[in-house]
Amino acid sequence: MNGFVSRVTNRIDRKGRVSVPAPFRQVLSRDGFEGLYCYPSIDMEAVDCGGNLLLAEIERNLARYTPFSEDHDLLSTAFYGSSVHLSIDSEGRIGLTPALLEITGIANEVTFVGQGYKFQIWEPQRFAAYELAARERARALRRSPRPEAAS
Template sequence: MALFLSRYEGRIDRKGRVLVPAPFRAAVADQRFGGVVCYPSPVELAIEGCDLARIELLANSIDSLNPFSAENGAFATTILGKSHQLAFDPEGRVSLPEALVAFAGIAGAMWFVGLGKTFRIWSPERLAAYEREAEKLARNEAGRLALRPQGVAT
């Protein structure tokens, strides 16, 4: 599965296209699907993205609940139902759906922030505000994070 690191500035051109940072493209280059999947973050006012394999994993995890349970429907509708499979054009650009751009409050500029298995796309203002809080939290909680060897890789 892909690994997204570091951060890069992005910009919407006048045709609605956004160049995905080259290192993020390289992270998904060896996959069946040449592109990324984006959806509104369930916890922040930002777009979240990952590779298709992770979304398939999520779909399988949801499906392994009772297929007709209320939780199943709720998760699937709020995440999978708002996901967009975005293919790269030959130059590595995608067109971000209007709904996601509006959700994240993006107008022109944006930041791609790598989070490992996923990444987020933030409006510059919201990222700045978020980071002030995130740094405090990370400093306080850093002692709790355990590195756990992976038995099953994905």
């Protein structure tokens, strides 16, 4: 598996650091990214994180818009202007910035959630509520009529 999968909740230590799950660090290592690229999620009270795979997805998304257009600039600001590059220490830990902690509401624990090309960092109770809503929506999508796949 080359992407981020699963979910792990870890405690934040006294110095404000949290361990990135080993499987997530392995994906970043295979991806060739030094550290962790993070930005506040556009739609959720979470942080989107990843490496080169995430940056490639952002570039593909931005390529749909004309450079210097308002839409391109808005998305560039959301993806790059509020981003941070976090270093992973020798013990596999990161320190979340005060801005990221405020956006997410994280205090003592962090839930890491794999999403393939990226992962998210959540406050555990907020993620539990989001996961419940996501599962309900996924059930509704699965039940809804959809066009047949093209042959």
